[in-house]
Amino acid sequence: MTYAYLPHTPADRAAMLDSIGVSSMDALLSHIPKALREVRLDLPRPHAEAEIQQRLARLAARNVSASQQASFVGAGVTHRYRPAAVDQIASRSEFYTAYTPYQPEVSQGTLQAIFEFQSMICELTGMDVANASMYDGSTAVAEAALMAVRVTNRPRVLVCGSVHPEYEAVTRTYAQGPGLVIDSLPTRADATDVAAVKAALTPDTSALIVQVPGVLGTVADLAGLADVVHAAGALLVVVADPIALGVLEAPGRWGADLVVGEAQGLGNAMSLGGPHVGYMACRDAHVRQLPGRICGMSQDAEGRPCFTLTLQTREQHIRREKAASNICTNQALNALFSTIHLALLGPEGLRDVARTSALRAHHLADRLTRLPGCRLAHPESPFLSEFVLTSPVPATQLRDALLARGILAGLPLDTWWPERTHDLLIAVTEMNAPEELEALVAGIAAVVSAQGGQRSQEAVHA
Amino acid sequence: MTYAYLPHTPADRAAMLDSIGVSSMDALLSHIPKALREVRLDLPRPHAEAEIQQRLARLAARNVSASQQASFVGAGVTHRYRPAAVDQIASRSEFYTAYTPYQPEVSQGTLQAIFEFQSMICELTGMDVANASMYDGSTAVAEAALMAVRVTNRPRVLVCGSVHPEYEAVTRTYAQGPGLVIDSLPTRADATDVAAVKAALTPDTSALIVQVPGVLGTVADLAGLADVVHAAGALLVVVADPIALGVLEAPGRWGADLVVGEAQGLGNAMSLGGPHVGYMACRDAHVRQLPGRICGMSQDAEGRPCFTLTLQTREQHIRREKAASNICTNQALNALFSTIHLALLGPEGLRDVARTSALRAHHLADRLTRLPGCRLAHPESPFLSEFVLTSPVPATQLRDALLARGILAGLPLDTWWPERTHDLLIAVTEMNAPEELEALVAGIAAVVSAQGGQRSQEAVHA
Amino acid sequence: MPELLQPVILGEGAPGRRGVVIPEPAVAAPELAEVLPASMLRREAPALPQQSELETVRHYLRLSQLNHAIDKGFYPLGSCTMKYNPKVNEWAARLDGMANIHPYQPESQLQGALEIMHDLQQWLCAITGLERCSLQPAAGAHGELTGILMIKAYHQHRGDARRTRVLVPDSAHGTNPATAAVAGFEVVTVASDGRGLVDLADLKSKLDDRVAALMLTNPNTLGLFEEDILEIQEAVHAAGGLLYYDGANFNAILGTVRPGDMGFDVVHLNLHKTFSTPHGGGGPGSGPVVVGKALEPFLPVPIVVRDASGTYRLESDRPLTIGRVKAFFGNFGMHVRAYAYILAHGAEGLAQVSRDAVLNANYLKANLKEAFEMPHAQPCMHEFVMSGSRQKAKGCNTLLMGKRLIDFGIHPPTIYFPLIVPEAMMIEPTETESKETLDRFVTAMHTIAREVDETPEVVQQAPHTTPIKRVDEVLAARKPVLRWRP
């Protein structure tokens, strides 16, 4: 059998063994206990490339993609427009087949892209410094919690109910290591309740973690929050959607100490939830507690400005068990996707993405809440481009009924909270053309009225 | 309105007009008669990139692609495996956003790739020299006819019936310019009839054009043909499928003077018939009559071997009305696709492609000819991977009936020859997995037996 | 002895290595030797490379690094319209439903593709101000041949056999006379006048009943609009000839002026120039022809039409057609790209394209006119031609200055064309270049002009920064080595 990725011919192998001075591969492996060397793996036969393509195309066809239906599911992963240039440029071999830029002389491309990513994150968040990326939004939140614990030397973390449930779950898993206590503020979609926060902060609390927009789409008012948190000696951690920051005030301006989040919507495919890219930004004062890689400017031997990874004494390969985090490989290529996307958008394009999404969402919400029995679950809270619709039909039933119309209407909230049976989380982006909004309204109207009809029928027959 | 491809801001435009010293764009265009400048075009409104993607994705979805059905249509365009590396490498900006390599110092990449293409074509065809590409197979045949006319100074061309009808049609169109006469040898699928050729050659005949494999898939024996043609003072032009040349003897070995053809199957998408890539190879003696670009080796000022376009005195930009052809832009990128594909295949891979296709075709033919009323239309002729099935059901009806099963069974020959109502041209490639062959056999069996049943029913009721 | 920067791949590798594995037949069937006579089978395998996928990828990646390209830097190559090639176009042409469709599928399976071709035909009619379009020609020169053959058929159909001549201005691109010759016409050259425009008197003196057509590029290859076009068209038509419009310079007038309104009978467009499809290092192109009423019957077949029911069909039943000029329907992949490009702009955007193209050219011209000789003072359209004769007198001709530009990361302009300007440098910036880029070009040109005065050897030995130095083109032609040999 020949393999396209293995260059050696039998003649090559023979010549190399000869040069090594052994008679066979087995001889070369003879120091491994023989019993261990007798394995037979139950795997598929080797496939030709055409067969691999056909098999994977067939598997892909068994998924329903966002281009095959009108999709209104968000909740942390958004179907946004990825300009064609992003993938075409980021897919250059020089970017994706390079390793971590430990050798700056042959890695200036990756390094400068990281520096630009860091700079853009700082611009968006209004913070001083950002790292080169985290695995995703969830682990960025967890690492932010750990960092707050390191900075404050306090063992509790207060998580607001507006934080994505999976982010909180990951934070709880991470907390098992050092044995931290995670306190929850009750799930609230409306503007952050400063009094409740104040009450929940303890002398052991290292941080309050809030999310904007919250997982239910609502936008909390951050004014005054930092003061309360700081007064209690804790840090304010804000989880922010970077696209929303195209129109929302930067968390840095509200006094956040750490801003983290998920940048998938910037240039990264949804890809069933990964690979995406987490980001993390902090104040200058805390940079030595920041986990992950950081790129900085330097000079070469001839005085030319250039880039290199820096402040590595925070990292595992230098500090081992004393490192700020164990993270090594991060999501560099995904950060590059985000960087190129942001560069293409510019400030106006970013604002347009957020604005088109939000205006369409408000139009949709307006239309939907005119349907019988349909209302916003959180009418008292402002929202941006995602909202919860309470409908007379159970949300899962509603969602499933619309699949046949080529519409994925949203996320039923009983996925997370069993009691929220009639709540559907609906996300709107620039990918949802006005016709799709119309189709969704018509679809929900049809299901709701059919149900209404059925109910009145039931009433008649009862 | 802002456009992503247009960098100028209003401020830029004003500054530039100022620098030019005119007050407005209109002033700059004032030398154009005013009446001409008042146009309003009926075109769609400007679209955002996301809208372009959505519209084109929707249009693409209204075509049925070869990955969505089992496709057995060939006839000059083949659904072959294109290794993923081909497109990913050839799609590098440095290749596809470059112009014709007129400046060799900044074009060595394109130039060397052309040189390799020429060399590979020579290897496959057994000829001395090849050009950088022609538009496609059809125009390569037409240009070969014109070249034979130039070389021999004779006004007639004899085209064998095995030549693709569209290639012959294009040759006839080109012949209208200089007023050439195209003679046809009757459509024959079997081995070339040397006696018939001899009879058809006239003292005015500049060339005999034959095709291997012929358009109906049959492989003619070229032995002795060159002698007959040369004895009559004409040239032998062979139209050859380069993939078939992985297993068939090179036409150069049979004494061909010109070998031309279509290289789409090597690395190029079917793309509804274009862009593909024609090739053209000849003997050293005739190189100065060869149309199109040619790359040759040279040296730079420091003696380093390198490449450049050469023998340009054949070309229109130097010789104008005395040029060997008017061709300028050719199919360079498509030739690059073919070159990379051939480099990946190597001699063994190329043979495997031809062999897998041929063995599967023979297996299929064997299975199909066991069905009631089905037979090969040309049982006396050897074939490689494409063959004509004569069935009891009209071919178009048969083809259409199988579409519902997700099978595109072949090309009904009445497309070209109205009288061949029951003949279906079936092509098999390495993309037709054994299960697809099974499905086709089962499908044809079902249609044929349904028809048989219907016929016997009709017989009963008659 | 210095070596090739990268070895020719044909000799590389080792027997048995391969870059892609092909599926086994996996069916019961006789081997080839059993189904074909031994004499037909290849005796000697072609000497193709034998490399792993990785080594093949590396080879072509390294080759790619040796090219200049639009995506790398400025490419002001006159007459070639090296504008940006939008990435969404590349995406579109590679869609499964675009790339993997066969021309012999039943039309019912191709409605999306036919709609694209149909709409593009319509849009190109609107853009040119003409009646009917064929997308079949594969490039500009191919469109020219198609157009001239139609003109031939037109005269023949009228029984007018005397028309054996085609008039071509001396400023014309080489493909114009070459096309006329390939189509069996005698080429008669029309002189340019002091303005750089068609010399009306000379033209009129050559107009008679032997003239089949005048081929014109407008703006012409000097980048100048033929201001007398209305008079020209009247004269040619009055003499019974037709007017052919070479659309290579269409970027100058897109959305602003239309050949149909100028009186042209047939136009070819270069989708690979005006409509942003990539040049691909020399192709593929696409050269649709658009015709007025006179030539409509002669268009090549097939053409895409739309039924009353909204179904798209291929129409081949056109009795006076010149026939096919290419197998199938043209370079469809390019049609898709041009379609996307037009969608991105609309009428308003296309007009902005040509206006910015003209603005950029005039901006460069204005900023270079001190340092270089400008044979024509009037405003240019999308490009202009200047002369290096002043510098040549100082020992640095146009070729050398072009090579020197390479050291500034800029591709040389088109040089020594058109033939009527000595030491011609033909500069076409296109509309996709920013003012900053243009300013850098101006600075580079001024630097070179200064070097010609102060340090001419720097120019004479250019380029300095390329991996290979100046190439000996004479040697290549004198001792042709046109292929690798084992």
Next chain:
Amino acid sequence: MPELLQPVILGEGAPGRRGVVIPEPAVAAPELAEVLPASMLRREAPALPQQSELETVRHYLRLSQLNHAIDKGFYPLGSCTMKYNPKVNEWAARLDGMANIHPYQPESQLQGALEIMHDLQQWLCAITGLERCSLQPAAGAHGELTGILMIKAYHQHRGDARRTRVLVPDSAHGTNPATAAVAGFEVVTVASDGRGLVDLADLKSKLDDRVAALMLTNPNTLGLFEEDILEIQEAVHAAGGLLYYDGANFNAILGTVRPGDMGFDVVHLNLHKTFSTPHGGGGPGSGPVVVGKALEPFLPVPIVVRDASGTYRLESDRPLTIGRVKAFFGNFGMHVRAYAYILAHGAEGLAQVSRDAVLNANYLKANLKEAFEMPHAQPCMHEFVMSGSRQKAKGCNTLLMGKRLIDFGIHPPTIYFPLIVPEAMMIEPTETESKETLDRFVTAMHTIAREVDETPEVVQQAPHTTPIKRVDEVLAARKPVLRWRP
């Protein structure tokens, strides 16, 4: 003053330019200022670049040119397994049905994706010889954390609260001790012996009821197989500890030896090393964990299971789970690539991978042992560590020799790791490199060794051929400039 090779893009462009146009809302809706309190709205726009698409493309294309990469040349970076990243994998991950699917779609819409994850889980179990797999971790270190948290949960579940220590050999990668620390363990270092293997006596002396686990890489970071592994595992298990296998070096044993058979309780694999998914300039990775019976109850959720009916489902109902370690299901795009990679090879091909990887490393080692000091004479596995101390004594340390390699088009090896070899050079050729490439590397290394003797300044001032010269890393840390400012 020399400038940046390419300006930082944030300051580039002009107000109003943009690289992509976004659809208008095109619906009746109030403006943002009407639906959100003014105080929430951004006052100052972020200072992002304002460029056309072309200028943005050029910027990043130019940046890309400054990188070394596998597709450009040899990358023998020890511990990183810089093998070829097959192009068909990239194609697969970009399929519409792979890239554009959402984790919250109903399972019925994700059967293809779940089948891929399910089969990959199974295959990784077969390959490691273990029981159950989670694809959730995003990288190697993340897999480590997952594994160590499971071990913690295991001991806690048994009510064994004394186990606060994790043993880590002194040759271990930094992520091992860092992970143990992040997971709240005390790290105890185990010494290596003269063979470069775990010092059995030292290990045993540290085994007691405070030990939760031993983390081991096998072959270890010296590229040496821990021959005593069966004895080691017995000792650790006898002491009540568990064995963690760091799979970063799995390329050495793929299809040849299995951690499950060696007695490991949990393994993480680096799909971005062994299974050919690209490193992407530092990520994304994917670090699946595979566990034996003991740890199975503690796996993170969800896991993909297959119903009796053949339907794939996400299983979250696992009472003892440590919970989620990441949102959603892991780096699915990497799972697709690894799936394609395994398909290309099958069992037989994967075994060939590790054998060729081992062959290549030993071939290099054999051919470099004259010129460089080899601290360990025995055959290596997929990589080996040599010392530059001989050369350092002559004024050219390992760092300098690595920089000098760049001038030969080769990426430096991993240097100064593992910590237990002075002037370490850790060389991992991988199986995808040809003998010719290895021979060129040997020649380059011999050339450098000669230069150290004859012209040390050439080495000391390296690299010579890069667009930037040696970078001052100290300056960067001393005066951190970590972002661009307007």
